[in-house]
Amino acid sequence: MKLDNLAALNAERDARRPAILVTDTADGSQRLVREAEFAADPLAEVFRERLLSGNSGLVEIDGRSLFLTVQVPPVRLLVIGAVHISQALCPMAEALELDVTVIDPRTAFATPERFPDVALLAEWPDDAFARIGTLDRYTALAALTHDPKIDDPSLIAALNADCFYVGALGSRKSHARRLERLGEAGLSPEATARIHGPIGLDIGAITPAEIAVSILAEVVATLRRDRIKGRTAGKPADCLRHDLDA
Template sequence: MKLDHLAALNAERDARRPAILVTDTGDGTQRLVREAEIDSDPLAETLRERLLSGKSGIVEADGRSLFLTVQVPPVRLLVVGAVHISQALCPMAAALELDVTVIDPRTAFATPERFPDVALLSEWPGDAFARLAPLDRYTALAALTHDPKIDDPALIAALNAGCFYVGALGSRKSHARRLDRLHEAGLSSEATGRIHGPIGLDIGAVTPAEIAVSILGDVIATLRRDRIRGKAKGERAECMRHGVDA
């Protein structure tokens, strides 16, 4: 890999922007395709599928064999609310290699003693988001405070940024009230329909640890559904290229 390509890949990684290095296995020539450049690339459909799947590999195009080195940002989980559920959630998420950050302006809750070895921001969500890399579709957000002053701005920011998972703790009644507030704030029903509320899979969870399991299961299910759709789409396209009925 050329040094300029390596430097460019590193820059995209630091900015949490996906990119693909296309290498011709025949002559070794390379080109870097940033996400913003994909639509104008001759391999646009294939590159989009690879970004969705997150998998590198060899493809055939115009009689040439190309190796696509796919670089996508690590999946991160932003937990808004330094509550008991968050204390159970963080070590589980870390075990799944999610990049976890807890955000809560309530300094009595957001303490290193309660959240050891966890990135902790004792700030309002808006201030915390300004310090972090921009929210993106590789980000999951779980709003767990039950306080509209804290949760609602975080939900609005996550929905506007296209985070792949947006969930909020609360009963169905409290979620209905939440939706009314968000609609009054200008969000559409289509946007608020993306909120997983009540948060988590319906597994009958009761304890903080059980609720944390349900949340992580919901996050993973949402992530894998997106990846599976991308893989299935790529497999169908490959079958069509070879004249095979998928």
């Protein structure tokens, strides 16, 4: 790989923007395609497929053999609330190679003893987000505290940042009240409709571990743009589609 292309790829990685390096295997020529250039590129549909899978590899285009080096930002999962569900959720999410951070200003809950080997911020969400950096389309957020003072600012920030997955714990009644509060805070019905609430796939989950499974299944389904119960997962998260259509 040429040094200038490597430097450009590193710059895109640091900015959490996807990029694809196209290498012609016949003559070694290369071109770097950045996020803003995906939609207009002749290989746009091929890029779409590769971005969804995140896999690099060879493709045959018009008799040419091209190697696509696909760089996709690592998927982050921000867990709002150091609760029992979060304790079950974190190791499962890490097994899926998600970059997990737990955020909860309640220091009695947000302790290293309860969350060993997990990035843990005992701060209010706005302060934690400032420390983490800009939320983006490769970020999932699960609000689990049941406390509007903590959950609502998190949901507002995630929706405004177009996070690919935004979910909130609570019954249908509590979610309806949540939607009213967020509407009063200035969010449109179209924005709040993107919240997965009650959070998780409907698998009849009861225990914290079962609820954690349902949440992660919904996160993965949204990321992969599956269709669940007639809705396109990725209502917000055509995160990868946006990369091509923006």
